[in-house]
Amino acid sequence: MNRHQIILDILNKVKYIEVLDLCKQLNVSAVTIRKDLTLLEAKGLLFRTHGGASLENPYINEKEVNEKEKISVEEKNGIAQAAAKLIDENDSIMIASGTTVQALAKFITPKNKLTAITSSLHVVLHLIKHKNIEILQLGGYVRHSSASVIGSYAAQILENVSCSKLFLGVDGIDLDYGLSTTSLEEAQLNKKMLISAQKTIVLADSSKFGKKSFAKICGIEQVDQIITDGGISTSLVKKLQERGIIVTIVG
Structure with a gap:
């Protein structure tokens, strides 16, 4: 099997991979891998990203929530179940918008009282x-595409509350650019949520890594924990852990 086909087979399994991971797996230089990726991108077989490659376009366009619910369902449910275990008795939490954090709500069974802001x-x-x-x-304006609230009214409420954990869903995670979403107004509300929470936990399937969207939420350094699936590369996990995440x- 030639090297180009091996790269495509790897991407079919992990969705996003970094150049350094491919170097180790194929025992070739970074220069060689970059040339391979350039040729494969020219043929329309993958997308180059900063430091890696993906089978999906790294620049995200907005999708309706009903459409997003059908993507990576098994992975999202596994992530949601793991996140639900982090909720303590008599806890106060914040849940942002997105299909992965929406899945979290299905698995929450509080032992005693729970306060949830969403x-x-x-x-x-x-x-x-x-x-x-x-x-x-x-409260505020409702985005039809995400079935979530945005705007200054919601932000004002957040100025008067505090919680232990924020469960945040995102459209893209990039080590340099940070966390992002397709809506500028939603990103602004997410920024306010970060301030109101003691700990930020990002719920994201592995397809979100190496991607950027229009509106930046925050830098990667503002994240305390990420829950994801086994499609994430080992080198990326190491880089995140090196940053204290x-x-x-x-799965």
Whole structure:
């Protein structure tokens, strides 16, 4: 099997991979790998990213929430179940928008009282089934594409609350650019959420790594923990851990 086919086979399994990982696996130089990736991109078989490659376009366009729900369902459910285990008795948490954090709401079964602040309408519909969860639904304009609230009214509420954990969903994670989403207004609200939470936990399947979207939320250094699936590369895990981020891999 030629080297180009091996690269494509690897990408079919892990979704995103860095140049250094390919060098180790194929025992060739970084210069050779970069040439391979350039040729494969020219043929339309992959996308080059900063320091790596992906089968998907690294620049993300907005998708409707109903469409996103159908992507990486098994991975998202595994990530959500792991995240639910981090919720303590009598905890106060914040849940942002996105299909992975929406999945988290399905697996929350509080032992005692729980206070949950959220911008997501879908999250509220899941949590409202539990009488011992006190829900603070942020108010404002509703984005149809994400079924979540945005705007200054929601931001004002966050100035008067504090919680132990923020469970944050994102559209892209890039070591240099940071966390990003497709909506500038949603990114602004996420920034306010970061300030109101003692700990930020990002829930993202491995396809989100090496990608950028229009609106930056924050730098990678503002993240405390990332929960993802086994498609993430070992070198990327190491780089995240070197920056003090706890990386939890499920599946």
